[in-house]
Amino acid sequence: MTDIPTDRLTHLERLEAESIHILREVVAEAERPVMLYSVGKDSAVMLHLAKKAFYPAPPTFPLLHVDTTWKFRAMYDLRDKAARDAGMELLVHHNPDAMARGINPFDHGSLHTDLWKTEGLKQALDHYGFDAAFGGARRDEEKSRAKERVFSFRSANHRWDPKAQRPELWHLYNARKAKGESIRVFPLSNWTELDIWQYILRERIEIVPLYFAAPRPTVERDGMLLMVDDDRFRLMPGEVPVDRSIRFRTLGCYPLTGAVESEAATLSEVIQEMLLTTTSERQGRAIDRDAGSASMEKKKQEGYF
Amino acid sequence: MATVPAYTPDALIAADIDAYLAQHQTKSLLRFITCGSVDDGKSTLIGRLLYDSKMIFEDQLAALENDSKRVGTQGQEIDFALLVDGLAAEREQGITIDVAYRFFATEKRKFIVADTPGHEQYTRNMVTGASTADLAVILIDARKGVLTQTRRHSYLAHLIGIRHIVLAVNKMDLVDYDQAIFDRIVTDYAAFAESIGIAGFTAIPLSGFKGDNIAAASANTPWYGGPALIEHLETVTLDSEAAVVRPFRLPVQWVNRPDLDFRGFAGLIASGTIRPGDAVRVLPSGKTSRVARIVTMDGDLEQAVAGQSVTLTLTDEIDCSRGDVIAAADAPPQVADQFRATIVWMDGEPLLPGRAYWLKTGAGTVSATVQPPRHAIDVNTLAELSVKTLSLNDIGIADVFTDRGIAFEPYADNRDLGGFILIDKITNATVAAGMIDYCLRRSQNVHWQSIDITREAHATQKNQNPRVLWFTGLSGSGKSTIANLVEKKLHALGKHSFLLDGDNVRHGLNRDLGFTDADRVENVRRVGEVAKLMADAGLIVLTAFISPFRAERDLARSMLPAGEFVEVFVDTPLSVAEARDVKGLYAKARSGTLANFTGIDSPYEPPIAPEIHVDTTRETPEAAAERIVEHVLGIWAPVL
Numbered sequence: 001m002t003d004i005p006t007d008r009l010t011h012l013e014r015l016e017a018e019s020i021h022i023l024r025e026v027v028a029e030a031e032r033p034v035m036l037y038s039v040g041k042d043s044a045v046m047l048h049l050a051k052k053a054f055y056p057a058p059p060t061f062p063l064l065h066v067d068t069t070w071k072f073r074a075m076y077d078l079r080d081k082a083a084r085d086a087g088m089e090l091l092v093h094h095n096p097d098a099m100a101r102g103i104n105p106f107d108h109g110s111l112h113t114d115l116w117k118t119e120g121l122k123q124a125l126d127h128y129g130f131d132a133a134f135g136g137a138r139r140d141e142e143k144s145r146a147k148e149r150v151f152s153f154r155s156a157n158h159r160w161d162p163k164a165q166r167p168e169l170w171h172l173y174n175a176r177k178a179k180g181e182s183i184r185v186f187p188l189s190n191w192t193e194l195d196i197w198q199y200i201l202r203e204r205i206e207i208v209p210l211y212f213a214a215p216r217p218t219v220e221r222d223g224m225l226l227m228v229d230d231d232r233f234r235l236m237p238g239e240v241p242v243d244r245s246i247r248f249r250t251l252g253c254y255p256l257t258g259a260v261e262s263e264a265a266t267l268s269e270v271i272q273e274m275l276l277t278t279t280s281e282r283q284g285r286a287i288d289r290d291a292g293s294a295s296m297e298k299k300k301q302e303g304y305f
Numbered sequence: 306m307a308t309v310p311a312y313t314p315d316a317l318i319a320a321d322i323d324a325y326l327a328q329h330q331t332k333s334l335l336r337f338i339t340c341g342s343v344d345d346g347k348s349t350l351i352g353r354l355l356y357d358s359k360m361i362f363e364d365q366l367a368a369l370e371n372d373s374k375r376v377g378t379q380g381q382e383i384d385f386a387l388l389v390d391g392l393a394a395e396r397e398q399g400i401t402i403d404v405a406y407r408f409f410a411t412e413k414r415k416f417i418v419a420d421t422p423g424h425e426q427y428t429r430n431m432v433t434g435a436s437t438a439d440l441a442v443i444l445i446d447a448r449k450g451v452l453t454q455t456r457r458h459s460y461l462a463h464l465i466g467i468r469h470i471v472l473a474v475n476k477m478d479l480v481d482y483d484q485a486i487f488d489r490i491v492t493d494y495a496a497f498a499e500s501i502g503i504a505g506f507t508a509i510p511l512s513g514f515k516g517d518n519i520a521a522a523s524a525n526t527p528w529y530g531g532p533a534l535i536e537h538l539e540t541v542t543l544d545s546e547a548a549v550v551r552p553f554r555l556p557v558q559w560v561n562r563p564d565l566d567f568r569g570f571a572g573l574i575a576s577g578t579i580r581p582g583d584a585v586r587v588l589p590s591g592k593t594s595r596v597a598r599i600v601t602m603d604g605d606l607e608q609a610v611a612g613q614s615v616t617l618t619l620t621d622e623i624d625c626s627r628g629d630v631i632a633a634a635d636a637p638p639q640v641a642d643q644f645r646a647t648i649v650w651m652d653g654e655p656l657l658p659g660r661a662y663w664l665k666t667g668a669g670t671v672s673a674t675v676q677p678p679r680h681a682i683d684v685n686t687l688a689e690l691s692v693k694t695l696s697l698n699d700i701g702i703a704d705v706f707t708d709r710g711i712a713f714e715p716y717a718d719n720r721d722l723g724g725f726i727l728i729d730k731i732t733n734a735t736v737a738a739g740m741i742d743y744c745l746r747r748s749q750n751v752h753w754q755s756i757d758i759t760r761e762a763h764a765t766q767k768n769q770n771p772r773v774l775w776f777t778g779l780s781g782s783g784k785s786t787i788a789n790l791v792e793k794k795l796h797a798l799g800k801h802s803f804l805l806d807g808d809n810v811r812h813g814l815n816r817d818l819g820f821t822d823a824d825r826v827e828n829v830r831r832v833g834e835v836a837k838l839m840a841d842a843g844l845i846v847l848t849a850f851i852s853p854f855r856a857e858r859d860l861a862r863s864m865l866p867a868g869e870f871v872e873v874f875v876d877t878p879l880s881v882a883e884a885r886d887v888k889g890l891y892a893k894a895r896s897g898t899l900a901n902f903t904g905i906d907s908p909y910e911p912p913i914a915p916e917i918h919v920d921t922t923r924e925t926p927e928a929a930a931e932r933i934v935e936h937v938l939g940i941w942a943p944v945l
Contacts, residue, residue, distance in 0.1 A: 008546055008589055009333075009545070009610065009613065010330060010331050010332060010333065010334075010336075010611050011332045011333060011334035011410075011414070011415040012330065013612070013613065014545070014612055015334070016614070017573055017613050018573075018614075020573075020614035021558065021573040021614050023571075024558045024559040024571055024614070025558060027559060028558060028559050028627055044925070052601065052602045053571070054559075054561060055600065055601065055602040055616070056561075056563055056569075056600065056602075057562075057563035057567075058563075066386075081876045109539060123813075128766040136401060139405075139406045139408070140408045141469065142647060145407045146405040146406055146407065147406075151918065165435040165698075166734065166735040167429050167430070167432075167651050167726075167735050168433060168735075169432070169433050169436040169437075169724065169726055169738045170436045170437060170720055170721060170724045171437075171573060171721060172665050172666070172724065172725070172726045173698055174665065174726060174728055174733070174735045176663070176728055176733040177733055178733060189406070190406065190408070190417055192408045192410070192415075194329075194410070195415070198326065198329065198330060201326065202330065248642060268322045268323055269322070270321065272318055272319070272322035272325075272327060275315075275318045275322075276318055276319060
């Protein structure tokens with residue numbers, strides 16, 4: 001027997017209970033759920049919560065990684081290990097069209113994200129016939145996310161209509177839908193970045209080592225510090241990779257993800273740095289800068305997660 | 306441009322991060338809602354709360370300054386509203402169109418703010434945002450005082466069961482921080498609040514724009530001795546903590562069966578406390594057991610409380626599935642299928658009384674119909690309106706009938722077991738939110754008592770399979786005669802039977818019923834229930850009633866396990882029955898001294914596919930009875 005919880009639950013205990021409730025509700029109501037697993041810290045927390053929700057059974061749904069082939073190598077390593085440890089099936093989808101056309105972050109800019117991720121996700125969901133997909137998005141990340149429901153309904157062609165969202169009351173989630181329609185479910189909706197870090201600390205959740213500072217080969221480009229993760233990285237004339245002590249606040253395709261110079265090598269040091277820093281988390285991501293302030297809302301309407 | 310200080314983190318973060326984290330691991334969580342109209346400065350207040358609790362980063366602040374110059378409504382000052390007006394459509398229209406959730410934290414608490422619009426057409430959004438809130442901040446523009454919308458927001462907050470109301474008298478800077486204005490607004494509001502049953506509220510004079518009485522007491526209001534807004538939010542009692550001391554309730558969400566040895570019941574504890582060894586009752590079946598373990602991935606718990614998601618195992622193998630409620634054995638919730646409820650309609654398609662909707666509550670989903678509303682409530686005047694239906698954003702009181710009993714508690718006692726949503730069966734839209742006020746008298750206080758001697762045991766002891774032979778036909782068709790012969794034959798064969806005769810039952814059980822259509826329906830319903838109880842006791846039941854309506858015969862059929870209901874159509878043409886007129890009733894009906902007589906001035910709906918069809922013009926009662934016995938014995942499966 002472990003510690004007895006006091007009558008008064010902490011905010012992390014409440015968030016955990018709410019997320020577990022959401023995970024169970026989907027499994028009880030959906031025909032074919034799947035967990036979108038991006039290998040980031042939010043995915044790690046979501047996977048951990050899924051293991052807790054169905055313990056002692058393993059989660060009854062597979063993990064789906066919509067891959068771009070351009071993630072950090074360390075992400076692929078942890079992805080495979082995490083699925084194995086959880087006893088879950090891991091599905092990896094590569095958009096064959098993007099593959100055939102050689103879409104990459106160096107030549108194709110925002111088309112890279114659109115084809116590999118947005119289109120790739122739709123393809124994978126259609127291919128496997130998933131009717132409910134868990135995602136690790138949080139409402140505190142971005143303005144249009146703040147208005148999205150926990151159970152976010154998508155039309156048969158994956159579109160999100162912010163004006164036609166179902167009201168969501170109490171702990172009652174309406175998971176009913178017609179054939180072909182699907183729902184995206186966000187169990188971490190009410191978590192903040194600090195909550196995520198505190199929970200990783202409390203639960204000792206394994207995350208990609210790239211979140212911790214270490215000397216890594218880098219180049220500086222367009223004001224971003226990029227890591228040279230493999231030999232596909234195209235160096236500009238005059239560019240020479242330099243070892244810097246860096247870490248990442250978010251993880252995506254390595255040529256698009258900016259690092260921060262840091263000495264924070266432990267979890268509490270990372271949290272300390274996060275709390276002392278003065279810029280928000282998504283700042284290192286190119287995707288939000290695309291089309292001004294309505295960028296994410298537009299992407300979501302088109303089916304981006 | 307006002308100079309806004311940049312983010313200044315807590316000194317402890319740099320000095321001792323582990324101490325800081327330890328301090329922040331034990332925060333509690335408060336959910337609240339802000340209500341006000343576009344002009345009350347609601348978004349500005351929330352922006353200010355985020356800013357004052359250091360949730361705004363440098364890049365966001367830079368973007369904010371940028372946006373404030375471009376589209377802001379505050380001239381050269383920073384427009385905090387832009388922090389929270391999220392969607393592109395809203396920016397263009399300058400309004401908030403949906404519920405948005407914001408997060409901030411202080412050293413004591415994490416806060417989740419539901420930001421909802423004040424427009425009348427968005428009642429549904431406010432109800433949605435309020436459904437999970439412990440507290441409501443009602444914003445008032447100090448220049449305008451208590452308005453219609455103030456009353457509307459307060460009524461809705463109260464309706465949804467929010468016990469902590471903060472009256473935020475905003476824009477005090479624009480009335481020179483005048484105490485008299487504040488006091489007059491508070492007096493006005495107090496009178497209104499009392500009239501709708503709000504027990505108490507906390508009034509705070511503030512300015513979201515200037516920051517007065519938000520994070521700390523303002524020097525501009527020396528006459529105000531109460532708490533600043535954040536201080537009040539940090540100290541108010543949480544509803545979730547109050548739920549811990551109520552009786553234990555766990556709506557079962559998921560039955561976890563990884564293998565034959567483990568059967569766990571998973572769910573979010575709605576109220577109370579549970580420990581291994583505690584006696585529990587499963588509703589609606591009423592079966593009792595004890596908690597064996599509280600299973601978690603981190604090891605078994607010695608105790609779990611309201612608000613935790615847990616998995617319980619029980620000491621007995623009893624039926625318990627999704628939608629059932631595991632409750633304290635000595636204080637179980639009621640089970641009922643008819644309720645008086647307050648309903649908030651949330652769909653463009655109006656309520657259709659009598660149509661079947663899905664009703665979802667706790668973890669269970671049942672089919673339900675809503676009766677015509679008793680009345681609707683005008684949210685502005687609180688007047689009761691006479692209505693035939695409910696449309697988008699209408700609030701009404703109506704009776705709800707479910708197709709089977711559900712465990713519930715009045716909403717005022719338990720939001721999780723008293724709140725429900727209605728879902729359209731075709732469009733799958735969430736069309737309404739409902740709150741159970743109480744269950745109707747007829748189904749109140751009836752618990753299903755779990756019985757150890759099952760119906761199978763009764764039947765086995767009698768060495769027979771229970772049946773209900775349902776004789777239907779016109780008056781004088783020969784139902785009673787044939788049923789009587791059948792029962793004599795069964796008796797002679799050593800079978801245990803009972804004959805329920807229409808005339809006899811009307812002398813006792815159904816003495817209060819007449820012959821209107823409604824009374825005929827009730828007559829048959831009662832007979833069906835009695836027949837079912839007798840079949841449960843293992844008997845072969847014979848009923849001889851006209852039972853003219855197909856729907857009621859089908860209802861009786863649906864009460865019994867498949868195959869146990871045997872419909873016997875005693876088919877005698879009206880002319881023949883009338884010619885026989887054994888009891889002289891047809892003559893009376895024809896002469897007009899007996900009204901509502903089946904076949905004369907009340908319809909008879911013949912069975913479409915009866916198990917047995919007896920044509921009395923071709924078959925004698927004796928032969929028919931013999932055939933019925935053979936038929937019934939022939940299709941009897943051997944007793945287990």
